[in-house]
Amino acid sequence: MASSIFTHCHSSPSSTTAFFLRRRHPVHVGPTSLRFFSIPSSPPSSHLLSLAASATEASAKVIDGKSVAKQIREEIAAEVSRMREAVGVIPGLAVILVGDRKDSATYVRNKKKACESVGINSLEVNLPEDSTEEEVLNYISSYNDDPLVHGILVQLPLPSHMNEQNVLNAVTIEKDVDGFHPLNIGRLAMRGREPLFVPCTPKGCIELLRRYGVSIKGKRAVVIGRSNIVGTPAALLLQREDATVSVVHSRTSNPEEIIRQADIIISAVGQPNMVRGSWIKPGAVIIDVGINPVDDPSSSRGYKLVGDVCYEEAIKVASAVTPVPGGVGPMTIAMLLQNTLNSAKRIHSFE
Amino acid sequence: MASSIFTHCHSSPSSTTAFFLRRRHPVHVGPTSLRFFSIPSSPPSSHLLSLAASATEASAKVIDGKSVAKQIREEIAAEVSRMREAVGVIPGLAVILVGDRKDSATYVRNKKKACESVGINSLEVNLPEDSTEEEVLNYISSYNDDPLVHGILVQLPLPSHMNEQNVLNAVTIEKDVDGFHPLNIGRLAMRGREPLFVPCTPKGCIELLRRYGVSIKGKRAVVIGRSNIVGTPAALLLQREDATVSVVHSRTSNPEEIIRQADIIISAVGQPNMVRGSWIKPGAVIIDVGINPVDDPSSSRGYKLVGDVCYEEAIKVASAVTPVPGGVGPMTIAMLLQNTLNSAKRIHSFE
Numbered sequence: 001m002a003s004s005i006f007t008h009c010h011s012s013p014s015s016t017t018a019f020f021l022r023r024r025h026p027v028h029v030g031p032t033s034l035r036f037f038s039i040p041s042s043p044p045s046s047h048l049l050s051l052a053a054s055a056t057e058a059s060a061k062v063i064d065g066k067s068v069a070k071q072i073r074e075e076i077a078a079e080v081s082r083m084r085e086a087v088g089v090i091p092g093l094a095v096i097l098v099g100d101r102k103d104s105a106t107y108v109r110n111k112k113k114a115c116e117s118v119g120i121n122s123l124e125v126n127l128p129e130d131s132t133e134e135e136v137l138n139y140i141s142s143y144n145d146d147p148l149v150h151g152i153l154v155q156l157p158l159p160s161h162m163n164e165q166n167v168l169n170a171v172t173i174e175k176d177v178d179g180f181h182p183l184n185i186g187r188l189a190m191r192g193r194e195p196l197f198v199p200c201t202p203k204g205c206i207e208l209l210r211r212y213g214v215s216i217k218g219k220r221a222v223v224i225g226r227s228n229i230v231g232t233p234a235a236l237l238l239q240r241e242d243a244t245v246s247v248v249h250s251r252t253s254n255p256e257e258i259i260r261q262a263d264i265i266i267s268a269v270g271q272p273n274m275v276r277g278s279w280i281k282p283g284a285v286i287i288d289v290g291i292n293p294v295d296d297p298s299s300s301r302g303y304k305l306v307g308d309v310c311y312e313e314a315i316k317v318a319s320a321v322t323p324v325p326g327g328v329g330p331m332t333i334a335m336l337l338q339n340t341l342n343s344a345k346r347i348h349s350f351e
Numbered sequence: 352m353a354s355s356i357f358t359h360c361h362s363s364p365s366s367t368t369a370f371f372l373r374r375r376h377p378v379h380v381g382p383t384s385l386r387f388f389s390i391p392s393s394p395p396s397s398h399l400l401s402l403a404a405s406a407t408e409a410s411a412k413v414i415d416g417k418s419v420a421k422q423i424r425e426e427i428a429a430e431v432s433r434m435r436e437a438v439g440v441i442p443g444l445a446v447i448l449v450g451d452r453k454d455s456a457t458y459v460r461n462k463k464k465a466c467e468s469v470g471i472n473s474l475e476v477n478l479p480e481d482s483t484e485e486e487v488l489n490y491i492s493s494y495n496d497d498p499l500v501h502g503i504l505v506q507l508p509l510p511s512h513m514n515e516q517n518v519l520n521a522v523t524i525e526k527d528v529d530g531f532h533p534l535n536i537g538r539l540a541m542r543g544r545e546p547l548f549v550p551c552t553p554k555g556c557i558e559l560l561r562r563y564g565v566s567i568k569g570k571r572a573v574v575i576g577r578s579n580i581v582g583t584p585a586a587l588l589l590q591r592e593d594a595t596v597s598v599v600h601s602r603t604s605n606p607e608e609i610i611r612q613a614d615i616i617i618s619a620v621g622q623p624n625m626v627r628g629s630w631i632k633p634g635a636v637i638i639d640v641g642i643n644p645v646d647d648p649s650s651s652r653g654y655k656l657v658g659d660v661c662y663e664e665a666i667k668v669a670s671a672v673t674p675v676p677g678g679v680g681p682m683t684i685a686m687l688l689q690n691t692l693n694s695a696k697r698i699h700s701f702e
Contacts, residue, residue: 165543165544181537182534182537182538182540182541182544183533183534183537184537185536185537185540185541186532186533186534186535186536186537186538186539186540187533187537188537189533189536189537189540189583189587190533190536190579190583191577191578191579191583192516192579193516193533193579217602218602218603218604220605220609226542226590227542228541228542228543228544232540232541232542236540239577239598239600242600242602243602244597244598244599244600244602244603244604244609245597245598246595246596246597247590247595247596248595249590249593249595251568251569251593251595252569252595253569253595254571258571258595
């Protein structure tokens with residue numbers, strides 16, 4: 001849990017910069033970090049492009065990821081239904097959970113509920129903590145061959161006695177709905193190549209920009225963080241959309257200066273409130289992937305969740321901002337469902 | 352052949368910017384564009400890090416790629432000899448040439464000569480222009496299985512009736528000495544993963560920086576161009592070395608402004624003299640991958656070769672610059688030989 005100095009963006013920009021630069025390994029914020037994810041229950045906005053108004057002093061639009069994700073899930077449910085009726089195929093997602101981490105169990109339960117809500121079959125295997133790597137590989141192998149399974153997801157982190165890279169590489173690329181296979185990342189990086197799957201969180205970031213009508217072509221974009229699951233694929237996606245992309249990371253000597261040039265910021269470092277209002281170019285669009293718990297004595301839980309970007313300051317400078325929670329978080333699981341649907345469509349040549 | 356206005360960097364920055372932005376598809380400058388490559392015949396400098404002094408009014412050091420490449424080839428020759436004596440294995444490179452393009456024939460001849468000069472076996476197959484894709488695939492398949500072959504190179508461009516992607520994908524990743532396989536590019540992009548091969552031209556750029564003692568970590572680097580064979584892998588390599596990387600391309604609205612922030616510039620767009628002195632931060636290091644023929648009535652050939660960067664202007668502002676020719680060009684083939692040697696070492700577990 002981060003220090004409470006971050007709860008209200010109280011720290012000075014210079015001290016947060018120092019904090020950023022001190023970290024050797026930026027926190028990877030991806031599906032496994034999407035703590036306390038819950039399926040949105042509020043009704044969707046009547047029209048997603050009508051940006052929600054926010055607090056009176058704020059100028060930025062709030063990018064309502066919860067509402068967009070809900071709409072996408074409705075679209076997926078309709079497609080799942082159409083496919084089932086037309087060709088009798090129901091998309092299936094298999095999730096492999098090893099061990100008894102509570103957070104992992106919560107994510108898996110949420111994924112299962114999300115699948116059910118759109119009509120996707122979910123298969124789940126829960127292996128004990130002391131399983132062997134071979135046992136996990138056997139399950140992957142059987143799901144690879146199972147015609148009822150169109151997506152395979154290994155919940156991370158795995159127990160430390162397993163080689164994560166070996167396990168992830170065992171998932172056939174045709175069912176790699178996480179999009180983490182190097183072959184998918186390579187195709188994402190290359191002009192004229194198409195990945196089979198795009199990693200869910202960065203795909204969700206771009207989808208938010210798209211649904212809010214933010215044009216990307218020719219824009220300056222800065223990605224903060226270079227993780228395999230968010231930062232790097234986000235940068236590659238933005239470049240595919242013809243943005244001019246800079247990637248800022250823990251070794252960057254002047255992050256504020258570079259971030260201040262951005263028309264679009266995607267932040268995925270897991271540093272609470274690191275990006276201050278003064279780092280933001282007026283009118284920029286901010287996609288905040290960070291979901292960081294910080295001490296909050298006023299909350300009954302004793303903590304609250306904040307993003308990488310100081311929201312109260314950003315909302316006064318930016319033209320649009322994702323909140324935390326309720327921004328990128330809900331999009332990740334929606335994109336997982338979409339990848340699973342698309343996989344079933346591809347395998348069965350259904351259009 | 353480009354207009355002669357580029358011969359001496361006469362055009363104004365604004366007009367060259369317009370020229371850059373008008374191009375929809377930046378020219379890909381890679382191995383197949385290394386026109387008129389010849390094996391250096393001059394003796395190597397006694398110490399590569401002693402930078403060659405340049406013209407009196409210039410302040411920049413000239414990065415002598417010809418001399419560095421010669422030294423690397425001597426190192427490779429010594430390793431090839433050590434391996435042959437220790438385990439009786441001679442690295443082998445197979446080159447497949449389809450059709451009778453004169454330029455392609457010249458590159459293949461140069462690669463063959465370069466192999467011979469370091470003791471690498473070179474195998475060559477020259478197929479007629481009207482060969483079928485299947486015939487090419489059959490050759491690739493037999494080289495994939497041939498234990499005497501450690502690297503396979505398909506000379507591009509292929510005749511238009513062939514699918515380049517199919518053909519390149521057929522080369523087994525263990526022998527993909529060009530490093531163009533998406534699996535290699537994906538691993539290059541990902542933290543904690545290692546590509547089997549790094550594409551030769553960008554690898555040569557980084558090697559030049561390394562041998563000239565240019566530190567990359569924490570530096571601002573700008574890559575101009577985003578081709579699969581130079582720009583994109585160069586950006587990924589720089590990021591692996593902890594630079595803060597921005598990629599400028601044909602859709603970038605303010606290339607000069609971004610390029611001016613760079614401590615290290617790698618340009619690979621194939622636009623003669625596009626980068627002007629005024630675009631360069633004083634003290635920057637410039638690696639110019641472009642090899643562009645421009646009209647030159649004073650030359651007996653009627654043209655001369657210039658880079659993407661206006662050399663006469665750059666040399667007054669930068670701290671170090673690669674010349675064209677004699678900069679990156681000679682490095683590409685040296686890296687191809689190195690990849691072939693490394694492949695043989697890996698296949699035979701020789702260290």
